[in-house]
Each structure stands twice: as structure tokens, then as C-alpha cells.
Amino acid sequence: MLRPLIIFLAASITNNFILTYFLGLCPFLGVSARVSSAIGMGFAATFVMTMTAIITNLLDHLILRPLHLEFLQMIVFIFVIAVLVQFVEMVIKKSSPQLYKALGIYLPLITTNCIVLGLALLGAMRNYNLIENTFWGFGAGVGFTIALLLISGIREELETKDVPKALKGAPITLIIAGLMAFAFMGFSGIISLQ
Numbered sequence: 339m340l341r342p343l344i345i346f347l348a349a350s351i352t353n354n355f356i357l358t359y360f361l362g363l364c365p366f367l368g369v370s371a372r373v374s375s376a377i378g379m380g381f382a383a384t385f386v387m388t389m390t391a392i393i394t395n396l397l398d399h400l401i402l403r404p405l406h407l408e409f410l411q412m413i414v415f416i417f418v419i420a421v422l423v424q425f426v427e428m429v430i431k432k433s434s435p436q437l438y439k440a441l442g443i444y445l446p447l448i449t450t451n452c453i454v455l456g457l458a459l460l461g462a463m464r465n466y467n468l469i470e471n472t473f474w475g476f477g478a479g480v481g482f483t484i485a486l487l488l489i490s491g492i493r494e495e496l497e498t499k500d501v502p503k504a505l506k507g508a509p510i511t512l513i514i515a516g517l518m519a520f521a522f523m524g525f526s527g528i529i530s531l532q
Contacts, residue, residue, distance in 0.1 A: 384479025391475025
């Protein structure tokens with residue numbers, strides 16, 4: 339039971355997809371202006387990533403590999419991700435119209451978000467079993483949420499600060515993201531799975 343926990347910690351902290359692999363930067367930069375929208379996006383992405391990890395692992399190990407159809411992984415994985423995102427979009431639209439409006443275009447963009455596809459492909463490449471892949475997906479979602487919450491909190495604070503005009507908006511956000519990536523690099527070597 340220790341290995342799935344190590345996989346979870348590695349995916350969420352030491353191998354954080356945004357701050358280590360630089361995957362998922364579009365919603366990271368687009369939705370991180372407010373903590374409330376970052377929380378909603380984090381939960382939606384965590385659900386999609388966890389379910390993607392489970393479903394793609396099952397499809398890969400039960401259908402694609404036994405039938406030697408590994409070359410179809412990317413197409414199958416994209417289809418699974420698209421279906422899951424549509425499900426999440428319908429649920430959020432029905433249950434929380436304000437959150438749906440706040441997330442805007444970034445919610446459907448989870449479908450084409452490289453972080454979710456990267457998660458599925460890396461999980462298949464690492465040949466994780468179902469439990470390990472579930473912890474991998476959930477840990478990646480938690481890491482995504484952590485990064486979103488950190489940057490959104492900092493961005494909200496920056497609104498009241500005197501930031502030079504040339505650095506306002508995207509430039510200061512990218513500088514902060516780079517500094518956060520350096521900070522998360524400090525965790526490398528503590529827990530790491532390749």
C-alpha cells in the first residue's frame with residue numbers, strides 16, 4: 339500500500355504536472371485570477387483526471403494491449419477525456435451556473451488540455467496497475483489544484499499591490515509561476531517515480 343501513496347505524493351508535489359512538466363498552463367493562467375474559480379476548476383479537473391486514469395487504464399489493459407491495438411491509445415484516450423469533460427460540464431452547468439459562467443471557455447478546454455492527455459499517456463507508458471493509476475490521476479489532480487490555488491491567491495493579492503505597468507497581468511503571473519516552479523523543484527529527489 340506504500341507504493342500508491344508514493345505515486346500520489348509524487349504526482350501532486352514532486353512531479354507536479356504544471357510546475358514540473360509545464361502541462362496545463364492554459365487553465366493555470368486563464369482561471370487563476372480568482373480563488374473561487376480556481377477551486378471550481380481544480381475540483382473539475384481532479385475529477386476528470388481521476389476518472390481518466392481509471393477508465394484509460396482499464397481500456398488499455400483489458401482491450402488495447404491484449405488485442406495489440408496500442409497504436410490507438412491516443413485516439414481512445416482523447417475520446418474518453420472528451421466524454422468525461424462533457425459530463426462534468428453538464429453537471430456544473432446544472433448545479434452551479436455561477437461557477438459555469440466563471441470558468442467560461444476554460445471548462446471545455448479541459449478536453450484539449452495537455453495535462454489530462456499527458457496523464458493518460460504517461461500512466462500507460464509507466465505501466466501502472468489500476469490502483470496505482472488511480473492514485474496517479476488523483477494525485478495529479480490534487481497537484482493541479484494546489485498550483486491553481488497558490489497562483490490565484492498570489493494574483494488576488496497582487497491586485498492591491500503596486501506592480502510596474504510593464505509587468506501587470508501575464509508577465510508578473512509568468513514570473514511568479516517560474517518562481518513557484520523553482521520552489522517545487524526543491525521537492526525533487528524527496529519522492530520521485532519515473
